[in-house]
Amino acid sequence: MAPLSAGHLIVRQLEEHGVNRVYTVPGESFLDVLDGLHDSPIRTVVCRQEGGAGFMALAESRLTGLPGVAMVTRGPGAANAMIAVHTAWQDATPLVLFVGLIPIADRGRGAFQEFSLEGWFSTTAKRVMVLDDERRAADTVAEAMHLAVSGRPGPVVIGLPEDVLVRSAGTGTVPPRTPASAQPAPEDIVELAGRLAAAERPLLIVGGDGWSADDGERLAAWAAAARIPVAADFRAYDAVPHTSPAWSGWLGYGRADTLAARLDEADLLVFIGCARTDVLSDGYTRGAAAATILVLSDPEATGHAGRIDLHLAASPAVFTAALPEAAAARGHRDGTWMEALAADQLRFAVPLPDGGSGVDLGLAFGQLEDRLPDDRILTYGAGNATIWGARYLSHHGAGSLVGPRNGAMGLAVPAAVAAALLHPDRPVVAICGDGDFFMNAQELAVAAAQGAAPLVIVVDNGGYGTIIAHQRRHYPQRPSGTALANPDFAGWIRSFGGHGERVEETAGFGPALERALNSGRLALLHLVTDPATMAPDTANALTQAAAAAAGRETDAEPVPAALEGIR
Incomplete structure (x- = not known):
């Protein structure tokens, strides 16, 4: 066999580890790796933003137990991917991020998109590695895959100087290392x-x-x-x-x-x-x-x-x-x-009506719970809207949930796309607020391109609900910086050839849900809700917390931790 370039050998080593998909936004800094993927059985999922690619890789890891793999370019690409690395770090989720870098000879000269890989990622990754020696290509990948799952799992970042990738690196992959498994005495x-x-x-x-x-x-x-x-x-x-x-x-x-x-x-x-x-x-x-x-x-x-x-x-x-x-x-x-x-x-867990105008989420999520089969996969971002799903939607086994434990917004959509690619035979539902949805809504273009068909539930209250709740507690009657102007999300998804409906009343939710689930296509339900409606028990939490801050007693129940931080 003719010697392989370092970029091609990286791909072969990923194959040795059983990697089935890599998620990427392409860059000129790692063209040789992309060329190696051309003839590989690994499926290359082309994403629309590096944060979405990282979140898809994180979802793959959460659902399979194997490190998810993302590939991005230097500078701005790496910056966009940082949110997924931070999520994997705080959530203890295995992730391997490949970052293309400038040529070695250009270092320290302010070259186009130059940055410090270690300076950016050293506090949020288990290890930051740079492939300066092409002969170490296979060993570096094997070490990163092992580190990502060992001890406390987490992200590993590998820098790939573009000139090193094209150098001859030999033909030999190395056997994957089996993680040590401690046995209780x-x-x-x-x-x-x-x-x-x-x-x-x-x-x-x-x-x-x-x-x-x-x-x-x-x-x-x-x-x-x-x-x-x-x-x-x-x-x-x-x-x-x-x-x-x-x-x-x-x-x-x-x-x-x-x-x-x-x-x-x-x-x-x-x-x-x-x-x-x-x-x-x-x-x-x-x-x-x-x-x-x-x-x-x-x-x-x-x-x-x-x-x-x-x-x-x-x-x-x-x-x-x-x-x-x-x-x-x-x-x-x-x-x-x-x-x-x-x-x-x-x-x-008994669904309760929330009151207010628009779609009553307590009743709607009760219907969603009744209609979804037991093998559903649910994905979440962050924010006020997720509380209804967490409270009213049940799980019947591990590997049926992807959500950020670090409170990162924007994960629900890319996670749903990855889950639908991984499990095309299972219903996948993303639960989003309007703020969370539009942080990575562009990744639904990936679902359309790949033939994936998740259902996206967008709760539209016209604002960043969690922050509004905090403002009402700390700065009553002084809303600031939380309003959102939203497009017709249902029409937007139809432009991709998907099924989209705008639902403005509770009575319309059940029939719309049925049509979306039966469409067999990428689908989105845009639920318009009362902006005054906070998550279940949140109003009580605000009352109790405000009283506690003022040193007063109250008849309210103990304060629930119902308010989720956005970032």
């Missing part, structure tokens, strides 16, 4: 069982990436038998099936007040795949005193705040395979505690 499992058996009010909290449907089902069945409720971290709602008798809802933005109170009542917390973070704990204010067991593959427990009584360095798959007998973990505990939390969640 038998004595730790015994201690876990003993602590659970002795607890009166234990609570399992699941989260993070790396869950399979089997892992979630196994844990949920075990927890139900051991009489232990299971809650989820923010945007990890799909880790366990919601049909389990142990399912108790989620923590973080939009969570039920009742579950937050239970977090304070628990006498033993077991975090599996996630840590006690600020979002989960309402700003480090809840659940701090309880005895804590951490099941997390990251030996450094990055991001975990507070007490750790036992740390099992294991992935969800390894841990669920090593669970003790349910009877040993149950002790003398009956089902009272678990059943109370499950009942709280069942009440919380």
Whole structure:
């Protein structure tokens, strides 16, 4: 075999790792890699903006467990991709970003689109690597793919000087490295069982990436038998099936007040795949005193705040395979505690009318829950509109949710496009606010070009709803910088050959949904809502928070964390 260029060898090494798709906005700085993709079985998904390409790669990773791969050009392209790298960093999601660079000889001379790759990404990536030696092409890719999934998963950035890519690099790929998989010590499992058996009010909290449907089902069945409720971290709602008798809802933005109170009542917390973070704990204010067991593959427990009584360095798959007998973990505990939390969640998930003009989202999302099959995949960006989906739409297995845990807007659409490419046989629904939707709406052109057919729900209240809610609390009667002027989103999607409808009344939502789902095409429903309507329980949250700030008592319920930060 004739020697390959470094660019072509990079592609061959990605093939060795089982990469099926790369997401890219092309650039002249990595033309040789693009040429290598021409004859490769890897599918090249051409995106419309680098942030969208990065988000698609992140969604691929979230749904498969393998590092998603994006390729962008230097300078402005890398700048656009930064949002996906930050999301992967904070969310602990494997991602490999290739960035084309100027030729080595031009460094330090202010060349066109020159920038410092390490200066930009070193604080938000596990490692920043630059391929200065073409002979290291295969090894560098293999190392990046390994690093992305090892320990605490995250993004790895590889710089590709364009002159290095065209040099001869040989023919040899290298075998992919198998990530180390720590096994919990038998004595730790015994201690876990003993602590659970002795607890009166234990609570399992699941989260993070790396869950399979089997892992979630196994844990949920075990927890139900051991009489232990299971809650989820923010945007990890799909880790366990919601049909389990142990399912108790989620923590973080939009969570039920009742579950937050239970977090304070628990006498033993077991975090599996996630840590006690600020979002989960309402700003480090809840659940701090309880005895804590951490099941997390990251030996450094990055991001975990507070007490750790036992740390099992294991992935969800390894841990669920090593669970003790349910009877040993149950002790003398009956089902009272678990059943109370499950009942709280069942009440919380019953769709309630919101009132106001336009489409009532409480009722509309109740219809959406009833109409979608169990194998649906839901994608979210950030903002006020996502709270209805999180509260009223259920999940039946891992790998059915993609959403940014760092609050990044603009992820819902590109994530839905990637999910539809990955699972063309499953219904994929993006839940967006009008602000979130138009941050990366251009990626629906990719869906049209690739034959993908997600359904996009756009909630249009004419403004940045989350920020409006905060303004009403801190600066009442002084709206500023939050209004949006929107086009006809339904007409816009029809210009791509898709199915689009504008829905202005609740009664019209059900029939419009049916037509969209039956169209077999890329579809969008533009839901016009009352700008005064905030997410469920938000008005109560504002009342309570304002009273607390003024030092007053109020008859309102405890403050729910229903307000999600935009960035």
